[in-house]
Amino acid sequence: MTTPADLLHNxxxxxxxxxxxxxxxxxxxxxSLPLGQVLYEPGVTxxxxxxPTDAIVSLLYVMENGASAEIAxxxxxxxxGVSLFMGGGSTPSRAxxxxxxxxxxxxAGHMNEEFNRAGVVMHLLLRYTQALITQMAQTxxxxxxxxxxxQLCRWLLLxxxxxxxxxxxxxxxxxxxxxxxxxxxxxxxxVKLQQAGLIRYAxxxxxxxxxxxxxxxxxxxxxVVKKEYDRLxxxxxxx
Amino acid sequence: MARPxxxxxxxxxNSTAAVSAHRPPPFVLLSExxxxxxxxxxGNQVLGALDATTLARWAMQxxxxxxxxxxxxxxxxxxxxxxxxxxxATVSLLSFTRDGSSVEVAxxxxxxxxGMPVLxxxxxxxxxxEVQAAGSAWRMPAHVLREELRLGGPSLPVLLRYVQSLAAQMAQTxxxxxxxxxxxQLCRRLLQxxDRSRGDTLLMTHxxxxxxxxxxxxxxxxxxLKLQHxxxxxxxxxxxxxxxxxxxxARSCECHVHPMQVRLAGLDGAGPGPGAVRxxxxxxxxxxxxxQGLWPHTAxxxxxxxxxxxxxxxxRTT
Numbered sequence: 001m002t003t004p005a006d007l008l009h010n011x012x013x014x015x016x017x018x019x020x021x022x023x024x025x026x027x028x029x030x031x032s033l034p035l036g037q038v039l040y041e042p043g044v045t046x047x048x049x050x051x052p053t054d055a056i057v058s059l060l061y062v063m064e065n066g067a068s069a070e071i072a073x074x075x076x077x078x079x080x081g082v083s084l085f086m087g088g089g090s091t092p093s094r095a096x097x098x099x100x101x102x103x104x105x106x107x108a109g110h111m112n113e114e115f116n117r118a119g120v121v122m123h124l125l126l127r128y129t130q131a132l133i134t135q136m137a138q139t140x141x142x143x144x145x146x147x148x149x150x151q152l153c154r155w156l157l158l159x160x161x162x163x164x165x166x167x168x169x170x171x172x173x174x175x176x177x178x179x180x181x182x183x184x185x186x187x188x189x190x191v192k193l194q195q196a197g198l199i200r201y202a203x204x205x206x207x208x209x210x211x212x213x214x215x216x217x218x219x220x221x222x223x224v225v226k227k228e229y230d231r232l233x234x235x236x237x238x239x
Numbered sequence: 240m241a242r243p244x245x246x247x248x249x250x251x252x253n254s255t256a257a258v259s260a261h262r263p264p265p266f267v268l269l270s271e272x273x274x275x276x277x278x279x280x281x282g283n284q285v286l287g288a289l290d291a292t293t294l295a296r297w298a299m300q301x302x303x304x305x306x307x308x309x310x311x312x313x314x315x316x317x318x319x320x321x322x323x324x325x326x327x328a329t330v331s332l333l334s335f336t337r338d339g340s341s342v343e344v345a346x347x348x349x350x351x352x353x354g355m356p357v358l359x360x361x362x363x364x365x366x367x368x369e370v371q372a373a374g375s376a377w378r379m380p381a382h383v384l385r386e387e388l389r390l391g392g393p394s395l396p397v398l399l400r401y402v403q404s405l406a407a408q409m410a411q412t413x414x415x416x417x418x419x420x421x422x423x424q425l426c427r428r429l430l431q432x433x434d435r436s437r438g439d440t441l442l443m444t445h446x447x448x449x450x451x452x453x454x455x456x457x458x459x460x461x462x463x464l465k466l467q468h469x470x471x472x473x474x475x476x477x478x479x480x481x482x483x484x485x486x487x488x489a490r491s492c493e494c495h496v497h498p499m500q501v502r503l504a505g506l507d508g509a510g511p512g513p514g515a516v517r518x519x520x521x522x523x524x525x526x527x528x529x530x531q532g533l534w535p536h537t538a539x540x541x542x543x544x545x546x547x548x549x550x551x552x553x554x555r556t557t
Contacts, residue, residue, distance in 0.1 A: 067418050093410060118391025118395075123360050131361070133402075137412075140342060144416040224365075
């Protein structure tokens with residue numbers, strides 16, 4: 001059953017006025033989000049939005065030839081499926097669970113009903129969407145100007161902010177899809193970080209050993225995105 | 240004075256047809272031939288997709304402006320005082336890295352608006368909005384948009400749909416910057432410019448293109464030379480004339496999506512049927528589109544949705 005404490009682990013839900021959350025509660029379905037699950041594909045009708053609590057979801061852009069690149073990360077600070085209330089087209093991306101965990105989902109009908117009330121909920125969701133868009137834009141900058149090494153650091157930090165603890169469990173394949181490289185490229189990048197003492201890496205298990213060093217090694221894109229999220233969603237500090 | 244305004248029927252083609260008929264020759268700024276003698280809002284497709292009531296209200300606060308190349312509409316980190324709806328100007332949303340490198344995260348023309356952060360409630364823009372191609376635009380005070388958000392009015396679906404399209408363009412750019420090279424990216428960028436302007440000429444130097452793409456000028460020069468040798472473009476003193484648009488499209492990556500199309504995700508894969516064509520806005524530059532016609536499929540074989548399907552977007556009720 002859905003307990004109040006679980007719901008509040010998602011920070012958007014926690015930011016709702018209590019009366020609003022009470023109204024949503026019967027429709028919020030607790031779900032498990034296993035590693036690699038695809039929440040939606042481009043071209044498929046969205047039936048739910050998801051509010052992760054301790055899972056991390058990657059929004060991946062997939063090219064015609066199958067090459068992919070991560071556009072943004074979503075965790076407990078947000079929701080997956082903004083296109084539902086933004087209407088029309090949407091980010092042409094695939095949403096994949098990058099780090100297993102749990103969350104809640106709300107069906108399309110209820111989401112739109114709540115959004116269309118045009119009150120607190122709409123304002124909160126639009127500000128969240130702006131933060132998400134800013135993250136996407138920063139990824140565009142990062143992919144143009146920064147090295148794979150820096151991008152991996154940035155991504156590790158964004159992920160850590162969305163989890164408890166310092167452990168990340170992913171698959172090499174998912175990391176490769178996220179970075180848009182072959183698996184060998186992932187191993188190479190991760191080994192470098194390990195050699196520098198920043199992480200311990202073994203077949204998809206990543207332990208971050210030295211977070212401050214990770215922040216120094218990352219490009220500024222991590223800080224830019226974090227600052228924007230903190231600004232747009234006050235009272236919801238990440239990490 | 241103004242002839243009867245056709246925009247009252249959302250999705251009307253008449254206003255844009257009138258603009259095409261008076262199309263000035265390339266290179267000439269709109270102010271040199273005088274402003275179009277039409278009612279406020281026409282020529283921009285967000286405004287053209289609005290309901291009549293909202294547009295009438297906004298019209299009282301709108302003025303037409305001539306945007307000059309290089310003009311900064313809003314600096315990064317600040318809040319726009321006005322919302323701008325380009326007609327035949329193109330505005331770049333530029334991001335700068337700590338070491339001063341730049342990249343254009345999106346191009347905005349007649350399909351859109353500058354002022355998304357005001358609409359979304361975050362106010363401050365993370366990017367600089369700088370005019371890349373001069374032209375005319377409609378402008379209104381930002382508070383009008385803010386009020387619209389507060390009211391949750393019938394314009395919101397149209398506006399949010401554009402924001403979705405903008406986000407899609409940024410997502411596309413992120414992926415493009417990961418996977419595609421300068422040759423393809425230059426083609427993509429030239430096409431984006433053409434989509435949003437009149438004629439086949441872009442006033443763009445190699446330096447400007449380098450700033451937009453976030454590469455060295457030498458890289459742009461090399462790529463442009465290749466295109467010139469292939470007879471695709473002619474470049475002379477800052478002016479790029481496109482001689483072979485379909486050649487440009489053939490060389491572009493898939494990341495060029497016409498601004499009036501949106502990639503589908505979260506909607507049924509089926510595009511609108513032939514009957515829908517009559518109800519929806521046709522892009523102003525339809526005549527210059529690729530030979531594929533009005534409903535070009537995406538390269539993946541899926542038909543694209545229209546950015547502003549007019550009548551089928553029911554207004555929100557609060």
